[in-house]
Amino acid sequence: MMKKTIVYGIILIICICTLPSCKSSSNVTGSTPTINSKASLEKPYVILISLDGFRWDYVEKYQPPHLSTFINNGVKAQSLIPSFPSKTFPNHYTIATGMYPDQHGIIGNSFYSNEKKVTYNIGNREMVEDGTFYGGDPIWVQAERAHMVSASYFFVGSEAAIQGIRPSYYEIYDGKIENQKRVTQVIDWLGLPKKRRPHLITMYFSDMDDTGHKYGPRNDEELKKALFDLDENLGTLFKEAEATGLPINIIIVSDHGMTELSTSKMIPIESIENDELFLTINNGAIVNIHPKKDIDKDAVYTYLKQKEAHFKVYKTENTPGFEYTPKNKDWGTFQVLPDFGYYFSSRKRIASLHENNITTVGVHGYDTKQKDMHGIFYANGPAFKNNYAIPSLKNIHIYPLICEILKLEIPNTIDGKLNQINSVLKPTVN
Template sequence: MKFPFRLLLCSVVAFSAGCATQPPASPSTTAAPAARPAPTPLLLISIDGYRADYVERNLSPTLSALAEGGVTAESMQPSFPSLTFPNHYTIVTGLRPDHHGMVNNTMFDPALGEFSLSNRKAGADGRWWAQGTPIWETAGRSGLNTATMFWPGTEAPIHDYRPDHWQPYDGSVTPEQRVDQVLAWLDLPADQRPSFLTLYFDDVDHAGHEHGPDSRQVNAALSKVDAALARLVDGLKQRQLFDRINLIVVSDHGMASVPAKNSVMIEKLIPLDHVQTVSMGVLAGFNPKPGFDFAKIEAKLEKPQKHMQCWDKTRVPERFAYGSNPRVPQLLCLADVGWRITTRAYQAKKLKDGKLSLGEHGYDNADPRMKALFVAHGPAFREGAQIPAFPNVDVYPLMTHLLNLTPAKNDGDYNAVKDALKSEAQ
């Protein structure tokens, strides 16, 4: 499960269009903005874990057709670390993880405690997300209706604000049901119909973790998600919306194969009871623990190591743009691509349960296996065009331009992606 959050007092499978809605603004938060002409709707779609070269497997005909009739990038570079929550939040804020605060899937904050994918309470706490301003907040406060079918952060009241319509994450909700909910939102009366929407699929990522990126299970997941995209396209065509909505299809990162034997057993190198362990896996993080010589531990790990590199957070390579945020642990160890950082006890348990991940991400974001997807289609986009690779922070200024919004402070560059648009839409 990628986003296990606190459930609402409504049934996600009922898919009532108004099930989870933004409550009326109080005078102390947001007054209703003046009415404004609705822009062309924008639907942002994430296929979690869709590596850029997966499209070459010819298992995504709907996605390929969208690319042929629209714009595709050579690839899209994820932000470091190439993990799910950091990159999904980067896409909707235009901020690198070091700036928006979601620096890992697993974190520690002295004021807030621990954050992890399984911590429902933390995921629903807007303070974890408050260093960034997501596009649904900017759009909503500008008078646009918004709706999110799963996206990290949408279940938390960020700056006391949520999307107008949203669903708590539930991994049992099928791709087809997710599509149907988006179509139901687009069926709302004009004054309630969302101008900005998200749609999230996680099947490809799950299959990649469980079986590796070269598995038949990943191929099956590619076909399954593409069938859901076909359902979406058909539904848009039935509503005469296909040529009147802008679609942006992205992924958050790629995937690399990690054989079971490729494990760095960290307890062989440092005494784990002498540090606060914040995270393990591809990017391991450690903080000092009172009473122990952390400088000695750092000095040892920062020496050349087999299958990983370690740095004090102040010495992380500049190209990662990572290490200044207080939530970044003091000592970081990044596994070489194709390796994991773990302990013997943890690996033994995972092997016993048959749950050891054979595919991973989070690695150096410049590695080809981490490359992400970008495809765009709609009235604003050129047809049959390809643009050069670009970093995913640039998706945000592209979206705010399409929605005619004043962007929040961000790290993106609209000029890097404006050639995806028709000249009259630039």
């Protein structure tokens, strides 16, 4: 009996002693997460927050109080220019790597992988968590390699072991998790002992994208409600992060903007599909065409050109919208682009929208020359200037900015350039 009492007592002591580390429900990379090196302990902190689908003009239009104060005391770009196509997965991963989609490989929310002979889809958890789809060196990989602890409460790529590396703490995506729980976890991470405390944290909120898709970007009532609810969560984060007394720099971005679409201008993707001639990968504002083996490519091109109606067909290398000549084979041989204000969807979805009397939705993915596609870049913290504005900025440049703040090595393979964004930093950081 005495032996049992002693054993139970030891177990109780162990549980009490380890309680702070059990507070987080986060996944931990391996059994031994990264411990901050002596050099990392001296570095500041960066929280990178993505507000999916947050259009460049929402703050000025609706004046959310906490975000407005954050911006007025920090820096902002007129807009953040996404990479083409202006879709969620390609642009989140561009922000994470400093690379255009053509180079990092996540070229769409769906795409055909010539190497794997499968179609990647963001709804397939096995693929989303397969690190072999993801190229480049995401910012958390750079941090972990430098023996700097990183954490992620959702960000494209953070759930996958990329080159065998995940953030020290990470969460498997679940859109049902309330924003406040995400904020609380981040503050808990910042409260960890110094050696285990992440100096890089990424976060993700989908509120504005969800609302924009459902109601379109001109429904002031619904957008303002969603924005002010989100603003309260961000206000809590700002306040509690400041209360830690740590040198925390917060960078707020979005992956793309949003434009209004009449559901009468949706084009059935089935109207151009031909399974005997080619594989069709539809991303709404861009459709990748992969001719089948032994099928004459000119015949495919002619077939599609004859069908043009509110869309145009291009050879991939001649497709407008790209900031470079696309070379990644996963794009396919041809691209089909709907005219701005038109969008490809399935007959089933189009019928459902009409049956429910939905006449307007929000979409994105178009050429980034369309200002509606632009997102946001705001930043605040000890590294940043106060009340400072810059012109519109490409999202490839955010990666080297974070590297500079955390004094991480900037890979020479990225597309982003520090000199395109470092004017936002105080001279002591440059």
